[in-house]
Amino acid sequence: MERAALLVLALIVDALIGDPPWLPHPIRLIGNAIEKGERWLRRKPLSPGQDFCHGLGLVVGVVLSSYALAWLVLQALTALSWWVGQGAAVILGSLCLARRSLKEHARAVFHPLCAGDLSRARIMLARMVSRETVDLPEVEIVRGTLESVAENSSDGVLAPLCYLALGGVPLALAYKAVNTLDSMLGYHTERYEYFGKAAARLDDLVNLVPARLTALALVTAAWIYGACGLAYDGAAAWDIAWRDGHKHASPNAGYPEAALAGA
Known part of the structure; x- marks a missing residue:
């Protein structure tokens, strides 16, 4: 298959x-x-x-x-x-x-x-x-x-x-x-x-690459929903993901968490 x-x-x-x-x-x-x-x-x-x-x-x-x-x-x-x-x-x-x-x-x-x-x-x-x-x-x-x-x-x-x-x-x-x-x-x-x-x-x-891809997916989703008139902000999700993602105790978990927080 x-x-x-x-x-x-x-x-x-x-x-x-x-x-x-x-x-x-x-x-x-x-x-x-x-x-x-x-x-x-x-x-x-x-x-x-x-x-x-x-x-x-x-x-x-x-x-x-x-x-x-x-x-x-x-x-x-x-x-x-x-x-x-x-x-x-x-x-x-x-x-x-x-x-x-x-x-x-x-x-x-x-x-x-x-x-x-x-x-x-x-x-x-x-x-x-x-x-x-x-x-x-x-x-x-x-x-x-x-x-x-x-x-x-x-x-x-x-x-x-x-x-x-x-x-x-x-x-x-x-x-x-x-x-x-x-x-x-x-x-x-x-x-x-x-x-x-x-x-x-x-x-x-x-999880090094998948976690960052997940952050990008969340940013993309926020942009799409925002473009449809919903209360999501793709730009903020992007900015906060790369501003705060590395501050987490985990080298990976912080990126999707920060992206979702920004969205």
């Missing part, structure tokens, strides 16, 4: 069904593998250097395994039937995307917020962010939602699309493995300062 067709069909399937709970999700399988791998690698005390090397080994193993297993599964299914193989590629490709899921999560915060139900909005926001949401005021709920939408527009939509276009489903799943490793291990805490460093740095690297 041509990559362009794969991208379009994966987007359509994601828009139609999203991430149905009855369908085994490869990201959950990757997460389970990371959890078990960490438990096995850290079964005894390690020095900081050993901790880093073990974390690096887990990153290499999970990423390469994700790529290889996706490639082998698709090759085997295609050998059985071309149609089965292509159908599996489209479904797996759609599961690498989170456009519908992101929209649903954002709306789940927006609707109670509009109704004045801050308690419900805080509960829904907690499903999108890792920070504590119990006592957040309305303005911080809005801010947290927009930040999550901006960052995940890159991590969950544009970046997977880029890697799907470059290397098909195997590369897209390898990217999602990197993203999952970072979300589970990439923290500046005593537990993960060394073990999670490789995951965090690799995630920074693979």
Whole structure:
């Protein structure tokens, strides 16, 4: 199947069904593998250097395994039937995307917020962010939602699309493995300062271009909506994205967040 067709069909399937709970999700399988791998690698005390090397080994193993297993599964299914193989590629490709899921999560915060139900909005926001949401005021709920939408527009939509276009489903799943490793291990805490460093740095690297492309996409959308008479400002989105994007603690997340703030 041509990559362009794969991208379009994966987007359509994601828009139609999203991430149905009855369908085994490869990201959950990757997460389970990371959890078990960490438990096995850290079964005894390690020095900081050993901790880093073990974390690096887990990153290499999970990423390469994700790529290889996706490639082998698709090759085997295609050998059985071309149609089965292509159908599996489209479904797996759609599961690498989170456009519908992101929209649903954002709306789940927006609707109670509009109704004045801050308690419900805080509960829904907690499903999108890792920070504590119990006592957040309305303005911080809005801010947290927009930040999550901006960052995940890159991590969950544009970046997977880029890697799907470059290397098909195997590369897209390898990217999602990197993203999952970072979300589970990439923290500046005593537990993960060394073990999670490789995951965090690799995630920074693979998102370097997609994050900036996401900022450009948000700027373009703001220009288009502004030209249609809606209250969006593409010029401000552009200026603020490149003025403030680099100020974020993350080398990538700041660009789409700043673009959305400016829009």
